[in-house]
Amino acid sequence: MNMDKWGENLSDKKVSKTVIKRLPRYYRYLSELIKDGVERISSSELSDKMQVTASQIRQDLNNFGGFGQQGYGYNVKYLQCKIGAILGLNQEKNMIIIGAGNLGKALSNYSGFEKHGFKTLALFDIDESKVDTKRPIPIYSMDKLDDFLKENTVNIAAITVPKDYAADTAKVIVDLGIKGIWNFAQVDLDPLLPDDVVVQNVHLIESLMELSYNLEH
Amino acid sequence: MNMDKWGENLSDKKVSKTVIKRLPRYYRYLSELIKDGVERISSSELSDKMQVTASQIRQDLNNFGGFGQQGYGYNVKYLQCKIGAILGLNQEKNMIIIGAGNLGKALSNYSGFEKHGFKTLALFDIDESKVDTKRPIPIYSMDKLDDFLKENTVNIAAITVPKDYAADTAKVIVDLGIKGIWNFAQVDLDPLLPDDVVVQNVHLIESLMELSYNLEH
Numbered sequence: 001m002n003m004d005k006w007g008e009n010l011s012d013k014k015v016s017k018t019v020i021k022r023l024p025r026y027y028r029y030l031s032e033l034i035k036d037g038v039e040r041i042s043s044s045e046l047s048d049k050m051q052v053t054a055s056q057i058r059q060d061l062n063n064f065g066g067f068g069q070q071g072y073g074y075n076v077k078y079l080q081c082k083i084g085a086i087l088g089l090n091q092e093k094n095m096i097i098i099g100a101g102n103l104g105k106a107l108s109n110y111s112g113f114e115k116h117g118f119k120t121l122a123l124f125d126i127d128e129s130k131v132d133t134k135r136p137i138p139i140y141s142m143d144k145l146d147d148f149l150k151e152n153t154v155n156i157a158a159i160t161v162p163k164d165y166a167a168d169t170a171k172v173i174v175d176l177g178i179k180g181i182w183n184f185a186q187v188d189l190d191p192l193l194p195d196d197v198v199v200q201n202v203h204l205i206e207s208l209m210e211l212s213y214n215l216e217h
Numbered sequence: 218m219n220m221d222k223w224g225e226n227l228s229d230k231k232v233s234k235t236v237i238k239r240l241p242r243y244y245r246y247l248s249e250l251i252k253d254g255v256e257r258i259s260s261s262e263l264s265d266k267m268q269v270t271a272s273q274i275r276q277d278l279n280n281f282g283g284f285g286q287q288g289y290g291y292n293v294k295y296l297q298c299k300i301g302a303i304l305g306l307n308q309e310k311n312m313i314i315i316g317a318g319n320l321g322k323a324l325s326n327y328s329g330f331e332k333h334g335f336k337t338l339a340l341f342d343i344d345e346s347k348v349d350t351k352r353p354i355p356i357y358s359m360d361k362l363d364d365f366l367k368e369n370t371v372n373i374a375a376i377t378v379p380k381d382y383a384a385d386t387a388k389v390i391v392d393l394g395i396k397g398i399w400n401f402a403q404v405d406l407d408p409l410l411p412d413d414v415v416v417q418n419v420h421l422i423e424s425l426m427e428l429s430y431n432l433e434h
Contacts, residue, residue, distance in 0.1 A: 024427060028403065051405075086430065086433075087426045087429055102322065102326040102327065103327065106320045110320065112403070112422055113422060113425060116425070116426070118425050118429075198432050200425070204329075208333070209240070209241040211397055212306065214397075214417070
């Protein structure tokens with residue numbers, strides 16, 4: 001029984017990046033199990049479903065205190081809720097998108113983010129001709145960003161501007177106090193920004209190149 | 218001098234996933250160096266730029282034969298060309314996009330893929346109302362896919378359909394002979410498809426969750 005240890009463990013343990021990368025996938029599978037009406041699951045059943053070894057699952061979850069009970073397995077709802085909390089999904093996060101091109105607009109139109117607590121408030125662009133305040137999620141001029149951030153709490157800024165503008169854009173929004181950057185530009189922003197800023201990259205072209213490599217070999 | 222070993226080494230060595238993941242980033246940095254007119258670079262200079270240790274760089278590149286010369290470093294153009302070849306970028310690859318929603322259209326409008334040899338030929342959608350053959354990259358009905366693939370060589374299909382349709386869509390296109398899947402749907406397609414099909418995932422919501430985790434901790 002180590003169901004309640006997670007509170008203490010969370011703060012004093014450094015969890016590896018690869019474990020963190022797997023958490024959203026646990027969360028997804030557990031959410032599907034809930035939808036299918038499954039109430040509890042053993043690590044070996046979860047292992048079959050997720051194609052990860054049962055010992056890997058136990059090890060991963062032990063980083064946060066375990067959550068399982070010998071001979072019972074995992075309570076699906078409880079585990080999903082805990083992993084959700086570890087991922088910070090129990091607190092809604094507000095997002096803005098800098099760059100109202102095709103990708104920025106596509107992201108703003110995607111409904112899946114809000115379902116998980118990520119709410120897109122607005123897009124911003126330096127191109128005045130893109131300004132459109134009649135959309136469900138409005139597009140404002142970059143000039144308005146400062147005022148907007150005074151009136152709204154924003155946790156995450158997605159950067160979908162062209163590569164050559166990404167670094168300057170990131171510096172501007174970090175100076176305005178944003179701590180989370182979801183970077184779609186083909187640039188490594190981390191070395192340019194203060195340590196307390198979190199950068200998460202989605203490098204589409206690099207993903208395609210990896211696919212290309214695997215097709216060739 | 219081990220500049221010419223890569224040809225032999227490529228086929229008989231299993232390269233780790235993490236090394237493969239780093240190759241596109243090497244390629245990007247080398248391309249920038251070329252643009253800046255740099256002709257040769259030492260692994261320690263490259264290391265400073267990329268924030269990877271010099272020994273990591275040497276180790277990574279040794280997987281493919283090395284490419285460097287003691288006391289000289291790397292010839293930037295040569296190395297970029299070789300890594301490009303390893304990534305399969307010297308052969309143009311044709312792509313189609315299944316799902317002409319916001320994300321599918323955004324991907325089709327992005328010019329960066331073609332620059333690296335990934336050419337989007339067409340989009341397909343089951344929704345007839347989305348058909349638009351007057352766009353630069355046309356949108357066809359899914360009914361036309363079979364004929365299209367008889368007339369065109371397609372290496373990669375990007376899947377941008379809603380989650381619940383992704384598995385069936387993937388099976389259809391794999392049955393039609395496509396070997397490379399660039400999957401944007403929130404589903405693990407690999408276990409459902411034959412071993413010779415390569416799946417590369419872009420899970421946007423999982424990327425956001427990872428960002429959320431790092432913001433919280």
